Amino acid sequence: MPMSEKLQVAFLGTGRMGRELVTRLLAANAYEVTVWDRTSAKSIGFINQGALFALTPDAAVAEADIVITCLFGPMAVREVMLSDDLPSLSGTTWMDVSTVGPAMARECAAWAAGQGAAYVQAPVLGSLGPARAGQLGVLIGSADAAARAQARAISSLWADADRIIEYDDPAKAATGKLLVNYGLAVGMQALIEACKIGQAGGLTAEEAVALAQLPKTPLSIIAGMKGNALLTSDYTDTQFSTSLLAKDVNLMFTTGSGAALPALDVARATLHRAMQAGHGEDDFSSMADE
Numbered sequence: 200m201p202m203s204e205k206l207q208v209a210f211l212g213t214g215r216m217g218r219e220l221v222t223r224l225l226a227a228n229a230y231e232v233t234v235w236d237r238t239s240a241k242s243i244g245f246i247n248q249g250a251l252f253a254l255t256p257d258a259a260v261a262e263a264d265i266v267i268t269c270l271f272g273p274m275a276v277r278e279v280m281l282s283d284d285l286p287s288l289s290g291t292t293w294m295d296v297s298t299v300g301p302a303m304a305r306e307c308a309a310w311a312a313g314q315g316a317a318y319v320q321a322p323v324l325g326s327l328g329p330a331r332a333g334q335l336g337v338l339i340g341s342a343d344a345a346a347r348a349q350a351r352a353i354s355s356l357w358a359d360a361d362r363i364i365e366y367d368d369p370a371k372a373a374t375g376k377l378l379v380n381y382g383l384a385v386g387m388q389a390l391i392e393a394c395k396i397g398q399a400g401g402l403t404a405e406e407a408v409a410l411a412q413l414p415k416t417p418l419s420i421i422a423g424m425k426g427n428a429l430l431t432s433d434y435t436d437t438q439f440s441t442s443l444l445a446k447d448v449n450l451m452f453t454t455g456s457g458a459a460l461p462a463l464d465v466a467r468a469t470l471h472r473a474m475q476a477g478h479g480e481d482d483f484s485s486m487a488d489e
Contacts, residue, residue: 205231208353209263211256211279212297213241215437216323217269219330220296223356225249230353235259257285265349269296272446273303281310289315292346294353298322298443300377300450301370304340308369317346320369321354322376324362326438336362336379340372377454380447383439384466386421387486391469393418394429404430428484435481442479445470 206229210221213236224232225248233251234242235258243252253259256279260266266288270276276297293311295304295318304320311318324336337354341347347365354363366372390411397407408430411422428434434441448467452460469486478485 205229206264207262208232209259209266210234211259212236212269215327216330219327220269220357221245223333227356233259261286263291265292265294267294267296272297273299276303287314291316292319292349294319294321294350296321296323298376298447299373300454301373304369304373317341317343318369319346319350320372321350322372324379328438330357333357334359338364338372338375340366340369342367374454377447377451380444381451381463384444384448385462387425387483388466388469390418390421390425391487425484428482429487432488434478434485437480437482439483440480441470441473441483441485444483445474
């Protein structure tokens with residue numbers, strides 16, 4: 200271990216969520232952190248917060264005790280991590296925050312085991328606001344109890360302790376993340392349609408959203424999150440992008456193995472229309488822009 204006696208953490212992927220997680224990781228001052236992103240400008244600013252900066256993934260992980268990945272999806276994880284260019288991760292814990300689906304989680308776990316490393320699937324539940332407040336949920340899945348403990352300790356820096364759930368299988372954590380994000384896609388679709396019904400029946404848009412936001416009613420959570428965006432048609436406060444949710448919806452269909460998912464089918468079509476309208480990097484509330 201380095202003379203500082205702090206564990207060495209390599210954090211790969213500093214997009215919207217990654218930046219929030221790295222900020223909390225550095226603020227804890229409990230780890231030596233090296234950051235990397237395909238777009239160097241997203242990572243180099245963390246030097247001022249005490250991080251080291253790597254130009255390549257292999258340089259980032261070379262001395263790491265723990266590797267954290269927060270990447271766009273399965274393809275990005277495969278390209279960055281399952282590479283012959285990467286140094287051996289023997290003895291390392293790989294904590295993957297990316298939403299990858301259960302099939303990829305199993306593939307990553309098998310690859311890590313072949314390296315002599317432990318794989319933990321540790322996706323977060325929530326968007327940028329809860330991340331900044333340390334109130335995210337986290338699903339921690341690994342067959343390795345010691346690796347789960349390491350992941351829990353790190354996750355506690357950005358999670359609500361009551362919202363950390365552990366599984367002894369990384370595929371379960373990956374599946375659980377898709378289950379939760381199903382609610383975002385179908386919930387937003389339901390809110391859009393409910394407000395259309397309300398306005399067709401004589402309610403104003405404001406009255407329809409206010410009713411949907413009424414506490415202890417079925418639409419209250421999603422309406423509380425996205426009702427204002429629906430009213431203003433301003434989707435630029437990207438808490439969770441349209442393209443990310445569309446990617447997750449595709450993973451849901453893959454995971455469903457051909458099961459009929461008619462509600463999700465409608466939400467997927469709406470997401471695709473939003474992306475075709477140029478809202479890929481906007482918040483997924485852009486589903487309302489029809």
